Amino acid sequence: MDDSPPNRYRLDTASSATVNLPDGRTLGYAQYGLLTGLAVFYLHGLPGSRLEGALFDAPAITPLARIISIDRPGYGLSSPQPNRTILDHAKDVDYLAKHLNLDSYAVLGISGGGPYALACAAALPADKLKAVLIICGLGPPEIGKKGMDWWHWIGFTIGFRFFPGACRWLFSRETLGRLDLTDQERFDRFQQEWSKARSKAHPKDVAALDDPDLMRWLVRNYREAHQQGLNVGFVPDGKLITTDFGFQIKDIRSDLPIHLWYGKHDTHAPQSHGEGIAARLGPNARLRIENETHGSLTWNCRVRALEDLLEAM
Known part of the structure; x- marks a missing residue:
């Protein structure tokens, strides 16, 4: 992959840094986009890493904001945090905001980053x-x-909660989870698998998955996500977001603008989740349902969604 022409999505770690937290853990993060712009904390998916922030960096798009993308515990550069809660990550974000001397900021969560x-x-x-x-x-x-x-119904009902070892094993056998392979080998295998599955894929996903730049970025992102092992990042993360969150959505302050973007054809985090969150939030929720899948919603709508967020700030 290193011999390929420059990728539209950054694959490097030049913008990465760490900060030491009060409890002795290390928190990894990377900064992308317009570094003089409004600050937006990016919370990655399940699995994922701080490298996902590259979606909002040049030359992927024209940068609109300062994207501060954080590794959750056990991912990338961030230390594991046994027995953590979903609310604990908000404390990490708060500490990083103070470390960076930010007067104000927004938060952007994608997929598995939504609960956070x-x-x-x-x-x-x-x-x-x-x-x-x-x-x-x-x-x-x-x-x-x-x-x-x-597949997602099983994983988010009984898989992560009761059979975490099985989830770890199954994902470790998928191409993107095969860290015993080089990035080039995983890229080649994924391309071969996609060529066989392409005819059955949703049309909205075809354009994205036909893009070798995006595939190289996904391969790199997954390697960073799992470099400490699936047992310390991916598996605990999956269990956390499938159990009680530890707070009630209806209690979130009513003056906070919260924009919800969901895909009509999403079978991973479906439209019903956006509707359920919006119903619990009340009038401060702004729900949009787009004619997209789980993946295509991010690739196709990320600029418009970010523009809405910045306007709300």
């Missing part, structure tokens, strides 16, 4: 947190699983 964005909405200081954006984010377990495909 809600936690930030519930816990971060009202004078600092100005707006929240959730793109295809998972909601709390009580919303249900209507619209999920069978």
Whole structure:
């Protein structure tokens, strides 16, 4: 992969840094986009890493904001945090905001980062947190699983909660989870698998998955996500977001703008989750349903969604 022409999505770690937290842990993060722009904390998916922030960096798009993308515990450069809660990550975000001397900021959570964005909405200081954006984010377990495909339904009902070892093993055998292979080998295998599956894929996903630049970025992101092992990042993360969040969405302050973007054809974090979150938030929620899938919503709508977030700040 290193011999390929320059990628539209950054694959490097030049913008990465760490900060030491009060409890002795290390928190990894990377900064992308317009570094003099409005600050937006990016909370990655399940699995994921701080490298996801490259979606909002040049030359992927024209940068609109200062994207501060954080590794959750056990991912990338961040230390594991045994027995953590979803609300604990909001404390990490708060500490990093103080470390960076930010007067105000927003939070953007994608997919598995959605629960953590809600936690930030519930816990971060009202004078600092100005707006929240959730793109295809998972909601709390009580919303249900209507619209999920069978694979995600099993994983988010019984898989992570009762069979975490099986989840770890299954994912470690998928191409993107095969860290015994080089990045080039995983890229080649993924391309071969996609060529066989392409005819059955949703048309919205074809353009994205046909893009070799995006595939190289995904391969790199997954390696960073799992460099400490699936047992310390991915598996605990999955269990956390499928159990009680530790707070009620309805108690989030009513003056905080929260924008929710969901895909009509999303079978991972379906439309029903956006509707369920919006119903619990009340009038401060801004729900949009786009004609997209889980993946295509991010690739196709990230600029418009970010523009809405910045306007709300």
